[in-house]
Amino acid sequence: MAITAALVKELRDMTGAGMMDAKKALVETDGNIDKAVDLLREKGLAAAAKKAGRIAAEGVVQSYIHAGGRIGVLVEVNCETDFVAKTDDFQSLARDIAMQIAAVNPTYLNREEVPAEVIEHEKQVLLEQAKVEAEEDVKAGRKPKPEAVLEKMVAGRIEKFYKENCLLEQAFIKDGDKTVTDIINENIAKIGENINVRRFVRYALGEGIEKRQDDFVAEVMASVGK
Numbered sequence: 501m502a503i504t505a506a507l508v509k510e511l512r513d514m515t516g517a518g519m520m521d522a523k524k525a526l527v528e529t530d531g532n533i534d535k536a537v538d539l540l541r542e543k544g545l546a547a548a549a550k551k552a553g554r555i556a557a558e559g560v561v562q563s564y565i566h567a568g569g570r571i572g573v574l575v576e577v578n579c580e581t582d583f584v585a586k587t588d589d590f591q592s593l594a595r596d597i598a599m600q601i602a603a604v605n606p607t608y609l610n611r612e613e614v615p616a617e618v619i620e621h622e623k624q625v626l627l628e629q630a631k632v633e634a635e636e637d638v639k640a641g642r643k644p645k646p647e648a649v650l651e652k653m654v655a656g657r658i659e660k661f662y663k664e665n666c667l668l669e670q671a672f673i674k675d676g677d678k679t680v681t682d683i684i685n686e687n688i689a690k691i692g693e694n695i696n697v698r699r700f701v702r703y704a705l706g707e708g709i710e711k712r713q714d715d716f717v718a719e720v721m722a723s724v725g726k
Contacts, residue, residue, distance in 0.1 A: 503531055511536055541682065543689065551694040558585045559695075564598035566720055573601045575700035580693040593687050593695070599673065600680060601702050603720035606667035609697060614666065622661055626654045667697065673721065 503526045511522040511533055521540065529535035559578035566572070577594040584590050600606075608614050630650040637644050645653070663669045668681045675683075680697075688695050 503527055507531065507533065511540075540689075541686065551688055554580060554694040556580050556694045556696045558582045559698075560585055560591065560594050562591075562594035562598045564595065564602050566602055567723060570705040571602050571720065572703045573598045573700065575601055576698040578696045578698050579691070584691055584693050587691070589687065589691055590695075593683070596672075596674065596683070597667075597680065597697060598700075599720065600670065601667065601700050603673050604670055605702060605704075606670060606700075607665045609666065609699065610668045611662045611666050614662070619658065619661075622658060623654055626657045630654055667700065 503523060507526060508522050511526060514533075514537060521543070522536070525536040525539045525543075526533070529539060556578040558581055559576065561574055561576050564571075564573040564575075575594065575598045577590075577597060579585050579590055627650065630645075630653050634644045634650065663671070663679075668679070668684075670680055672678045672680055672683050678686075684695050684697070
């Protein structure tokens, strides 16, 4: 397939990759843009891994206040230099992460922060759920799932717990096919510096006080499209 300038531009716009990198990816994938995106993402992840050990002590403390002041977020996003911290790309990334926190309300930054007792509790709850499902299978005349299958089901649900509750593993609100980590790694490859999310805090008006619960997530997501 002919690799046209328009196709290269389309891939660059989708990924933020350089012109030569985009062209090489298209050549390697015979012009298949979806495969080229995957290839560039893989290369981006490799580039991110190489930069992961570098000190990132600059950056910004980004704020996001939802319309009406009902949700507020502060997040510290670090990079290596003050120069990069002031760029539009980095600032945009920090804003997106702050909005992600406002919309999806993660409990932890990553899976390493989840206390062992929380995971053990989740495992016990999920195992009981799996057993109940097995009993329902028996009552319905279906063959019950073996213990090994139940354990795999629990493991899969624990992974789902991480994806729902850990910021870096959540689906990105602007592109559900990517995680927050994917977006960060793409920016590492694009910007050329290590980038870390160090910490965050999220406040919701009246949190902890008994009152009518509004759908804050829907409100924040509605504002994304504006």
